[in-house]
Amino acid sequence: MKNTTSEPATSASQSTQPINNQEKILTGDRATGALHLGHFVGSLQQRMQLQHQFAQTILVADMQGLTDNGHNPKKVSSNILNVVADYLAVGIDPLKTTICLQSALPALAELTMYYANLVSIARLERNPTVKTEINSKSFGRSIPAGFLTYPISQAADITAFRATLVPVGEDQLPMLEQTNEIVRRLNTIAQQDILLECKPLLSKVSRLPSVDGKSKMSKSMGNTIMLGSSQKDISKAVKSMYTDANHLRVSDPGQVAGNVVFTYLDAFHQDEDYIADLKAHYSAGGLGDGTVKKILEECLQDLLAPIRVRRATLTSDPSQLIAILKQGTERSQDETNDVLAQVKNAFGLNLF
Ligand code: TRP
Numbered sequence: 001m002k003n004t005t006s007e008p009a010t011s012a013s014q015s016t017q018p019i020n021n022q023e024k025i026l027t028g029d030r031a032t033g034a035l036h037l038g039h040f041v042g043s044l045q046q047r048m049q050l051q052h053q054f055a056q057t058i059l060v061a062d063m064q065g066l067t068d069n070g071h072n073p074k075k076v077s078s079n080i081l082n083v084v085a086d087y088l089a090v091g092i093d094p095l096k097t098t099i100c101l102q103s104a105l106p107a108l109a110e111l112t113m114y115y116a117n118l119v120s121i122a123r124l125e126r127n128p129t130v131k132t133e134i135n136s137k138s139f140g141r142s143i144p145a146g147f148l149t150y151p152i153s154q155a156a157d158i159t160a161f162r163a164t165l166v167p168v169g170e171d172q173l174p175m176l177e178q179t180n181e182i183v184r185r186l187n188t189i190a191q192q193d194i195l196l197e198c199k200p201l202l203s204k205v206s207r208l209p210s211v212d213g214k215s216k217m218s219k220s221m222g223n224t225i226m227l228g229s230s231q232k233d234i235s236k237a238v239k240s241m242y243t244d245a246n247h248l249r250v251s252d253p254g255q256v257a258g259n260v261v262f263t264y265l266d267a268f269h270q271d272e273d274y275i276a277d278l279k280a281h282y283s284a285g286g287l288g289d290g291t292v293k294k295i296l297e298e299c300l301q302d303l304l305a306p307i308r309v310r311r312a313t314l315t316s317d318p319s320q321l322i323a324i325l326k327q328g329t330e331r332s333q334d335e336t337n338d339v340l341a342q343v344k345n346a347f348g349l350n351l352f
Contacts, residue, residue: 025050025201026163028059028102028154031079032069035086036224037300038208038217041267044090046167046203051096057161057332058092060084060325063102063109064154067147068137081321086227088324089311100329102157107336111156114343116149118185119178124148127174155179159195160336167201176200190346195339208267213242213260227304228311234304238297243289250288261292269299 027047029035035044050056060083065076080101087099102108124130130151134143146153154175158166159182166176176198183195210216210223217224225237241261247254256262256279265275278295281287314321344350 021053023054023165024161024163025054025056025165025167026059026158026161027056027167028061028064028157029083030065031060031062031076031083032065033075033079033218034082034226034228036217036226037264037268038224039086040090040227041208042169042203043167044087044092046201047097048091050167051093054165056096057098057100057163057328058087059100059102059157059161061102061157064150067144067150067153068133070144070146080325081315081318084321084325085311085314088314088321089227089307094324094328098328098331099325100332101325104326104329105160105332105336107333107340108153108156108160110340111160111336111343112149112153114347115152115155115182115186118182119149119152121148123178123181124151127151127178129171129174151175151178152182155182158198159183160339161332162196162335162339163198164196165201166198167203169203169207173200186343186346190342194342194346209260209263211237211241211260213258225300225304227307229304229308231301231305231308234300235297238293238300241293241296243292247289251285253285254282254287254289256283261289261296265292265296265299268303269296 027043029039029043047056047058060080062076062080065079066073069075084099087097088094092099125148130148134147139147151174155178158176158179166172168176180197183197186195187193208217210218210221211225212223215221215223225234229237238261241264243259243261244255246252259282262275262279262282265278269275278287278292282292341350
C-alpha cells in the first residue's frame with residue numbers, strides 16, 4: 001500500500017513553508033460517525049507519518065459534532081469511541097499522539113466564549129465553508145447559534161494547544177483564517193504575542209469520491225467504504241462502483257477520467273506503473289470493468305482486513321478505549337488551562 005508505513009512526513013506535506021520539528025500539530029474530527037476510506041487517504045495516513053516527527057494532538061470534536069445534532073445527540077455520543085477505535089486500528093499510536101475529548105476540556109468552551117467577543121456575526125456568515133453547509137442543510141434563520149459560531153470554537157481548539165500546524169482539507173482553510181484573525185486581535189489586546197498563528201498542512205490527496213461518484217461520502221447514504229466494513233460490504237461496494245457509463249462492451253475504449261474505480265486505484269494501489277498500464281489498456285479498449293474492479297477489490301481487502309481485525313478487538317473492550325481517551329485528555333488539561341489563564345489575563349479578568 002502507498003504511504004501506510006512510518007516514513008518521514010515530507011512526502012505527505014504540501015505546505016509552502018518549511019516544516020521544522022518544533023511545530024505543534026493539532027487535528028480533529030467531528031464525532032458524528034465511524035471513519036471511512038476518505039478519512040484514511042485524506043488525513044489518517046498523514047497523521048500516522050507526522051506522529052513520528054512532531055508533537056501531535058488529535059481532538060475528538062464531540063461538541064462540534066453537536067452543533068448540527070443538538071436534537072439527535074446520540075449520533076455524537078455513540079460515535080466517540082468508534083472514532084477512537086478507528087484511530088488506533090489504523091495505527092495511530094497513543095504513546096506518540098495525544099488523543100483527547102473536546103467536551104472534557106472545559107478551557108475550550110471558556111475560550112470560545114471569550115473569542116466570541118472578537119468576531120462579528122457578519123464575519124461568521126461570510127465563512128465560505130459554513131455558508132455552504134448552511135445552504136446544504138437548509139437551516140435558514142433556524143440555524144443553531146452553535147453551528148454559526150463553530151469556527152470560533154475551532155479557533156479555541158487550535159490556540160488552546162498552541163498548535164502551529166493544522167493538517168486539513170481545503171474546506172477547513174476558512175477556519176484557520178478566522179483563527180488567525182482572532183489570534184491577531186487577542187494579541188493586540190494583550191499587547192504581546194500570547195497566542196500563535198497557525199498554518200495549514202494540506203493533504204496531497206484530494207477528496208476521495210463516493211462509490212457512486214455523485215455525492216459526498218456519507219455513511220448514511222451508503223455510498224462509502226467504512227474502515228470497519230466487512231469483507232462482503234467491501235465486495236458489494238466495489239461491484240457497485242461508478243465506472244464509465246458508455247463503456248458497454250469489453251472491447252470498447254473506456255474513459256479513465258471520472259471513473260471512480262481508477263480514482264480509488266490511484267489512491268490505494270501501491271504499484272503506480274501497473275496502474276498506468278491498466279489505464280492505457282482500459283482507454284484503448286479490451287479491458288472490462290469487472291477485471292479492473294477485481295484488482296481494486298483485492299487491494300482494498302488487503303488494506304482493510306488487518307484494520308477490521310484490530311478494530312473488532314478494540315471495540316470488544318470499550319474500557320480500554322475510554323482509558324486511552326481519558327489519559328490523553330488529562331494530559332491536555334494543564335496546557336489548555338494555561339492558555340485560558342493568559343487569555344483571561346489579557347482581558348484583565350484575573351482578580352483571583
Ligand atoms: N472541523 C473539523 C471537521 O469538520 C473538526 C475539528 C474540530 C478540527 N476542531 C478542530 C480540525 C481543530 C482541526 C483542528 O472534522
